[in-house]
Amino acid sequence: MANIIVSDVCNMACAYCFAGPYMESARHTEQGQFVDLDTFARQLDFLDRSGINEIRLIGGEPTLHPHFSDLIALARARQKHIVVFTHGVITERTLACLEAIPPQDCTVLVNTNAVRDPSTPGTREHLRRRAVLERLGQRALLGYTIATPDAQLDFLVPLAVETGCQPKIRLGLAQRVIAGQNTYLHPKQYPFVGQKIVTFAEMAARSGLQIELDCGFVRCMFSEAGLEALHAVGTVLEWRCSPVLDLALDQTAMYCFAAGGLFSHHLDLASSDPGAPSAAQLRHALAEQAAPYRAAGIYKECSICRFKHTGDCSGGCLAATFARFQPGPSPVLAVPADALELEKGLPLTPRFL
Amino acid sequence: MNDVVIGCPAHIRWVRDKTQVIIVDEQRGESCRLTGAEAALWSWLWQRHTYPQLVQWLAALLNTGTEQAGAYLADRLRNWHAAGLIVTHPERVDGELNG
Numbered sequence: 001m002a003n004i005i006v007s008d009v010c011n012m013a014c015a016y017c018f019a020g021p022y023m024e025s026a027r028h029t030e031q032g033q034f035v036d037l038d039t040f041a042r043q044l045d046f047l048d049r050s051g052i053n054e055i056r057l058i059g060g061e062p063t064l065h066p067h068f069s070d071l072i073a074l075a076r077a078r079q080k081h082i083v084v085f086t087h088g089v090i091t092e093r094t095l096a097c098l099e100a101i102p103p104q105d106c107t108v109l110v111n112t113n114a115v116r117d118p119s120t121p122g123t124r125e126h127l128r129r130r131a132v133l134e135r136l137g138q139r140a141l142l143g144y145t146i147a148t149p150d151a152q153l154d155f156l157v158p159l160a161v162e163t164g165c166q167p168k169i170r171l172g173l174a175q176r177v178i179a180g181q182n183t184y185l186h187p188k189q190y191p192f193v194g195q196k197i198v199t200f201a202e203m204a205a206r207s208g209l210q211i212e213l214d215c216g217f218v219r220c221m222f223s224e225a226g227l228e229a230l231h232a233v234g235t236v237l238e239w240r241c242s243p244v245l246d247l248a249l250d251q252t253a254m255y256c257f258a259a260g261g262l263f264s265h266h267l268d269l270a271s272s273d274p275g276a277p278s279a280a281q282l283r284h285a286l287a288e289q290a291a292p293y294r295a296a297g298i299y300k301e302c303s304i305c306r307f308k309h310t311g312d313c314s315g316g317c318l319a320a321t322f323a324r325f326q327p328g329p330s331p332v333l334a335v336p337a338d339a340l341e342l343e344k345g346l347p348l349t350p351r352f353l
Numbered sequence: 354m355n356d357v358v359i360g361c362p363a364h365i366r367w368v369r370d371k372t373q374v375i376i377v378d379e380q381r382g383e384s385c386r387l388t389g390a391e392a393a394l395w396s397w398l399w400q401r402h403t404y405p406q407l408v409q410w411l412a413a414l415l416n417t418g419t420e421q422a423g424a425y426l427a428d429r430l431r432n433w434h435a436a437g438l439i440v441t442h443p444e445r446v447d448g449e450l451n452g
Contacts, residue, residue, distance in 0.1 A: 292377040292384035300371040303386075325368045325377060328361020329399055331442045336404065337357045339427040340434060340441065 002052060002245040002253075002279045003085075004043050006035045006071060007059035012087050012114040016147035018257035021180030023060055026249065034065045035249055037074065042269040043247060044078050050279035056083040058246065063090045069097040082106045087114030088129040088140075095135055103138040109170065110136075111143050112156065133163035140165040143214075147174035149189045153200045157207050169204060171197060172214035175317045179261035187298040187320060190221035198226040205233035212236040215244070215256075216317035218298065219307050239313035243286035245279055255286045258319035263289050290318050297321055358442040359430070361399075365438055369396055376438060385436075390414055394429055398439075 008026040010019070026033075035043070047055060055075045063086050065071060075082055082101060088110035090098075098108055110133060116125060133140050142160050144153060156169050173193075176184040185193065201211040212235075219239045222230065230237060243263070246254040253267045254260035263286050268276065277285070296303050297315020307313040315321060364380040374392040377384045387395050393414060397407055404426075412422035433439045 289382070292379070292382055295375045295377075295384040295386065296368050296370060300369070303370045303375060304372055325366040325375075327363065328365050328367060328439075330360025330362070330440070331358040332360045332399055332401060333358070333407075334356035334404060335359050335430060337355060339404075339423075340357060340359075340430055 001054070001056065002047060002050070002247060003056045003058045004035070004040070005059060005246055005248050006040065006057050006062045006068075007065050008033045008249055009064055010059055010061040010087070011064065012061065012089070012116055013118060014111075014114050014145075015118045015183040016145055016174035017182055018175065018177055019058075019060060020182055021177050022248070022254075022257055022260060025179075029250065032249065033060075034067075035071075037067060037070060039249075039251075039269065040071055040074060044074060044080070046247075046267070046269055046279070047080070048078065049276075052279055053079070053081060054083060055080040056085065058085045061087055063094045068094055072097055072101070076101070076105075084108045085111070087111050087125075088132050089114070089125050090132055095132055098139060099135055101139065106139050107166075108136050108140045109143050110140050110165075111145060112159065113144055113147075113151075130159065130163060133159070133165055137164045138166055141168055141170060142166075143170040143172065145172045145174050146193055147183050147185055149185070149192050149196075151193070151196070153196070154203070156200075157204050157209060160204075160209055161207050167208050168210045168212055170212045170214055173216050173317075175216050175258045176320050176323055177258050177261075178319045178322055184320075187218075187316065190218065191223075194221035194226060195223070198222065198229050201230055201233050201235050210234050210236065213238060215241050216320070218302075218316045219313045220299070220301075220305070239307070241314040241316060241318050243283040243290075245283050245286070253282045253286070255290060255318065258317060259290070259322065262322065263318070265289075293318065293322050293325065296324060298324070356404075359434070359439050360442060362437065362440050367395070378437065381437075385438075390425070391429060394426065395433075 008023050010023065044055070057071065062068065062084055072082060082105065084098065086108060098106065110129065112129065142156055142165055144156055160167065160169060174184045176182070204211055217239055244256045246256055246260060247267065248254060251267050251269055253265045255263035265282055265285055267282065294315070297308055298317060298320045302308050302315040305313065308315045365376060365378055367374055367376040372388060374387040374395045375384055376387065390411065394407070394411060397410060408419050408423045408426055411426055412419045415422055415425065430439065434441070
């Protein structure tokens with residue numbers, strides 16, 4: 001799996017946006033706002049040599065790419081399954097392009113709570129999104145990012161049923177972006193939200209809909225009874241946080257948007273070196289980079305949790321975990337020099353910690 | 354003899370967990386864990402207490418005299434210094450920091 005960032009711009013203004021800091025920093029660089037077709041072709045080469053048969057287009061808003069249909073055509077020519085992450089308020093031309101792809105070859109993940117103005121959730125956006133979903137039918141998968149404990153999920157069920165989307169709803173947690181100041185759901189609020197998800201999953205199941213959880217969820221945000229209920233209605237439960245591999249316009253391979261500023265590698269797409277890293281090798285390198293922080297998790301209890309110890313739960317989002325770490329201040333303490341024996345010339349004895 | 358000022362190098366980050374302190378050395382790409390009195394001491398270290406205060410608290414925590422607590426503190430500082438978790442600063446202080 002690898003996400004290709006094809007657009008550094010978006011025409012929505014979601015307060016929880018993970019990509020906001022990335023787009024903001026990209027604005028101050030000389031790179032263009034959209035991937036050019038040559039680079040995109042090299043990214044497809046990279047996916048080919050990595051053995052990845054799916055291309056996932058993200059942004060910003062990927063459908064704002066002025067040559068979006070060309071991107072789709074290039075990907076289709078390589079027989080890639082296409083996944084598009086979009087806010088769903090798309091132009092007629094883009095919609096026609098996506099409609100032309102057979103449903104089995106494409107998934108359009110529509111973020112249903114993307115808004116132009118967070119202070120006035122837009123009815124116009126909802127209406128257009130609904131019309132788009134009706135046209136996309138089985139190509140569309142509804143997504144919702146939970147950014148506040150009072151998130152209202154109920155509308156998703158009739159929306160999925162009435163528009164004929166895939167019978168699944170993908171829920172995500174708004175995660176703190178290390179390099180930014182987005183609105184995010186604090187881990188303290190997770191148990192409350194967990195209970196809400198259980199109720200929602202049971203309601204969705206009565207309409208034949210299955211719930212999928214995106215990355216960053218933790219097992220302990222659900223009670224044991226809640227977990228049983230989620231299993232009973234077929235919820236796809238994963239407590240994971242692993243490098244997604246977001247490929248940026250500047251050829252940086254990031255762990256993900258939330259942790260991207262700290263955990264990234266440069267990827268030389270133009271390299272003809274047969275030893276150039278594959279996606280799997282890059283993911284491994286990013287996981288290694290993040291590994292020291294993985295000793296902890298989003299809660300104080302994570303480092304002694306048996307589910308984290310066995311790998312059943314990642315301990316939550318890497319960015320949220322990293323945010324718990326503090327730098328040791330310096331200078332901080334005056335120590336009698338003889339206590340450290342620095343002036344006596346005595347050897348310092350390393351000790352394994 | 355003058356005091357030596359210690360602090361954390363910029364590549365060290367840490368977090369206090371339920372029963373331990375986890376320290377990440379970003380330069381080496383490694384983490385280590387401190388438990389018990391070591392974890393308590395590490396946390397106290399960064400709260401801008403004085404050296405004599407730390408000795409007293411350690412004595413209370415370890416239920417020992419101040420001499421043993423002082424030795425324990427000095428031993429831990431030497432080891433953390435050797436492990437690169439703390440560094441000494443070249444400037445000397447004469448009472449300007451922590452008395």
